[in-house]
Amino acid sequence: MLQVSCGGCALLLGPSVRSSQLCYVGRGWRTASTACKHARDTGSLPWEGVVGLEVHAQINSASKLFSSSQVKFAAPPNSTVSFFDASLPGTLPTLNKRCIEAAVMTGLALNCAINKKSLFDRKHYFYADLPAGYQITQQRLPIAVNGLLTYRYPTGKKWSDMVTKCVRIKQIQLEQDSGKSLHDDFMRQTLIDLNRAEGQLRVDANISVHHPGEPYGVRTEVKNINSARFLARAIDYEIKRQTDILNNGGIVQNETRAFDYKLGATIPMRDKEGKQDYRFMPEPNLPPLILYDSKTLPRNIDAGQVINIDLIKEMLPELPNITRERLVEEYGILPEHSFVLVNEDGLKEYFEAVVKMTTADPKKIIGWVIKNLLGYLRQENLTIKQSLITPSALAELVTLLENKVISSSAAQQVFQELCKGGNKTPTLIVKEKKLGLLDSEQLEGICQKIVDEHDEEVAAIRKGNLKVMNKLIGLVQKASKGRTDPALAKTILEKKLQL
């Protein structure tokens, strides 16, 4: 597991290691509107919430942080447990290289300083799902420290109202994942699953309120929050709760709480884990973790055995904020569109694939991707990978439109056809449904008919009300079932009216 801690205006991430998790730790101020408003209502100084997060993230690795047993989602209980995972006497931890690489990569992505030497510690407490009686973590000298994550989010309804914020990352640490306890109240027993690969993301939030400029208030820790939505609700609730207590002259207790999503409230946890002395001690079975860069890499060393930070840096994928900037610059799309492309898994790749396959302006393509394609996928509850419309089909459609083979309303019809599936290409659909644009000869007749049937409009145009021309073009379009090139229709009509 990785544990990341963030603070100040910061995000703290940290990793855990047995089932390979990353954990980040950080602290941030959440200027909670509820709290501030409340403070104004009571006429006192405004309260400001201070929030620190401990984010526990599972590392996407084939085996656990300290053992060779597999990490498998939804594996049967205790089916992927090594002798080490079960803490059999005499077993020793061995570090999984993949997990270290993931931690370093996370550190780089979060602009952390990577510690070339980091250490492992034991954190002791007795709990049924912690079979060794201690957890191996990185308390003293973690793998990465002092990071920064900048992000933008909309403050109003309009996309243009974006605010840039940054979260400071205190540290990223590799940490062993504990097991899972399942309490069976009816049978009065607790079942333990030592697979320890259950949660991909878990957050502990430390929350306090104070008056800006004054020392921090007493904090509470809300543990085991498993979604971003609940995290926001838990923090809002806790700030409001603490503010109410303080406004009523009470004292906030330093305690561990849990978020009950049904109640939408935080409640005190029974166990006194938070107040324990964990009796930290260096883990004697793991030597210091030494990382290298290309400069410090010793000669005559098996490159497969060591970790080169520079190589990981090269492997680092384009980070989201860079991607967004690049998309705006390269394709001339709007910033808000770049957010949609990056946030939807696979959508950016889809968009770029379409762009590559057509000469059409990306600015025109973005509408098809975000409005039409995404709309269709949402309606059908599909992921981008499951889309029945391939990037090449969409590219072909856009090209037909670009080359004036079809009108934009015909293009919409073709798109609807594509949504229905089947292996027909847009070109074939156009041909079968006769959706192609009419040539001047075919349009002549339709235009003549419209002119003949609309004396009033013709008269108005001849008097100089040229706006009415659009109505006639619309009628031609309608009569041709959307197969009209409006410019061509206009030319023909003008000729017929001798303008």
Added chain:
Amino acid sequence: MLGMSLREAAAALRCGQLNPIELYQKCLSLIKETRFLNAYINVAEDVALRQATEAEKRFRQGKPLGELDGIPVAVKDNFSTANIETTCASQMLKGYIPPYNATVVQKLLDQGAVLMGKTNLDEFGMGSGSTDSIFGPVKNPWSYSKQYREKNSGSRTIADDDSDWVIAGGSSGGSAVAVSSGTCFVALGSDTGGSTRNPASHCGVVGLKPTYGLVSRHGLIPLVNSMDVPGILARCVDDVATVLGVLAGHDPLDSTTIQDPFQTFTLPDDIDVTNLCVGIPKEYHAPGLSTETLSLWSRTADLLEDAGAKVVEVSLPHTRYSIVCYHVLCTAEVASNMARFDGLEYGHRANVEDSTEAMYSATRREGFNDVVRGRILSGNFFLLKQNYEKYFLKAQKVRRLIADDFVKVFKSGVDVLLTPTTLGDAAPYEDFIQEDNRTRSAQEDVFTQCANMAGVPAITVPAGLSSRGLPLGLQFIGQAFREQQLLSVAKWFEKQMNFCPLDFYKHLENRDICQRKSNIASLL
């Protein structure tokens, strides 16, 4: 044949003078005859027979696996052995049958060794007498030797009440006795503060503590992870070298083993010590050092000098802080390592169901003896947030100073250090238990435990008999990963001393004692 060295036995097996089943049977019957020594906790009779039978098949086909093929060995009962109960001599692990072999055990078996059984120890290795075991104390076979009986017949009543048998030393007392009494050729011990060398010295056998990181600890149920090393007990230095060649080397399952490949070696018969520089640490003139040991020590220094070696007095100034520093580090790691014994997954579980916590606490109270519980308590105290810096961190710093003492001495040109192994010969059990475990450990480990702090290799070699007719050993401490040099010096010394091992199986005059003891044992 039971008095042979491993080498001689291996040669006899190869030329057909001996066959593995025969050898196994001889050892087994001697184990049974000497049951009263309490060296073995568990005799793996059936498994060993199967292994011996397979070894015999290989010899018949002319394809023995290695030098250990068909050789009876014993393993201290704190090494994990697949399908063989592993107890650490504790109520806590009574009945625990591990599903895997410790790396060192596996390496022995891969060479065709015949595992006769698991040997007795102080509970979880915490002790220096092999007296604190739930299976009862280990008795030193020299207590029943002709020499001891003759020399003490005047002052004590020996034959009749058997009250003055002497301790085997510890904590690997069972392994030392197994080798010394002839029930196996080689035994594994573990060495955290002297647990291999101390009983080896008291039982008149050779005991090696290799460099930390040279031999895998995977499967060794830990006492102090940062100091534990599997130890080798054998009848002569050559045998130790052979077994070290089998055991040493990187283990992917132990991250603290070094990556460099280990070069196996055999020791020449003619060893030249003329270019050798031997250091005599002045701090090792400890209070309580027996005059016999002191004189043996200085005679050996003279012997080396006469043979052309350079003998110099050196200083390891931080030695005197070692024992107290060891106490802090040891108990802290013990507190941590013992945390897993909670009764949930394996071993003893108390019959208490009020709550998980109540079950934990009853299990640990019932499962551990006073010594273990006392160390857990101290260790947790040293690790408390408010004490960590004052005790644990300080002890770590002192440990570094102790290790640096060795580095400096070796850098100055000294090749090996010569010291006593113990203060004197083995104490009679009745005397030994007059003091508590902690006091005894501090006394017994005084010369051995610095090498664990520094991680350097050390070997004890039998050097002679005390006036009471009990073995005395001397210790050589070497430079990290320079086992070949250390063992060479040890072998040279061994040849000079020409120590006469205990041919226990030959002591016909002891038969009646053995018989009587066996009867008593069967009554118990």
